Every structure is written in C-alpha cells, then in structure tokens.
Amino acid sequence: MILEAVMLNVKVNQMKEYEAAISQASSIISSMNGYLSHELHRCIEEEGKYLLLVKWETLEDHTIGFRQSAEYQEWRNLLHHFYDPFPTVEHFVEVIL
Known part of the structure; x- marks a missing residue:
C-alpha cells in the first residue's frame, strides 16, 4: 500500500467553492483502479x-x-485552479517498528 500525501494551499476566498469541488471530484478518484481510500x-x-x-x-x-x-484531466479541471502555490505530491510506505 502507498500513501500519497499532499499539502494543499487553497486561496482563502475560495475555500467553500474548493470543498464543494473536491466533494464532486471524490467520485472521480474513487473510481480508479488501485484506489483504496482518501x-x-x-x-x-x-x-x-x-x-x-x-x-x-x-x-x-x-x-x-x-x-x-482522462479522469485525471477532469480532476485537474475541477481542482487545480484553487491552489496557490501548486502543491508537491509525496508518496510513503508504511514502516513497522
């Protein structure tokens, strides 16, 4: 399992619109092969x-x-204009000690 972690900086005056858009976009990402949760x-x-x-x-x-x-293009069109600056995506694997 891979954990994708993204710190997002959303334009403050667009937070409500962003939350509505990502709610809509959730159905896009959750339909993808290999998706587990978000x-x-x-x-x-x-x-x-x-x-x-x-x-x-x-x-x-x-x-x-x-x-x-193609689904990512839809995701991008719904969400990317809210970010300033554009986020860095990082991936992690679980470490069991």
Whole structure:
C-alpha cells in the first residue's frame, strides 16, 4: 500500500467553492483502479491549508493509472485552479517498528 500525501494551499476566498469541488471530484478518484481510500483534512491553525491523503495499492496506480488518465484531466479541471502555490505530491510506505 502507498500513501500519497499532499499539502494543499487553497486561496482563502475560495475555500467553500474548493470543498464543494473536491466533494464532486471524490467520485472521480474513487473510481480508479488501485484506489483504496482518501481523506481531506482542513488545518485548524492556518486558513486555506488542507492535507489530502490517498491510499493506493501501488505507486503506478497513482502515477500512471490515474495521472495519465482522462479522469485525471477532469480532476485537474475541477481542482487545480484553487491552489496557490501548486502543491508537491509525496508518496510513503508504511514502516513497522
């Protein structure tokens, strides 16, 4: 399992619209092969800051299967104009100690 973590900075005056758009976009990402789950969290301390966590079966399910799909173009059109600056996406694997 791969955890995709994205810190999102949404334009403060567009937070309500962003939350409506990502709610709509949730059906896009959840329909993709290899998708397991996702969560969106709003920061308490910093207005406009969100944390998106997406679980994928493999890295390629995200980087190839989703990112190179027609569905991603729809996701991008719904969401990317809300971000300033554009976010960095990072991927993690679980470490059991």
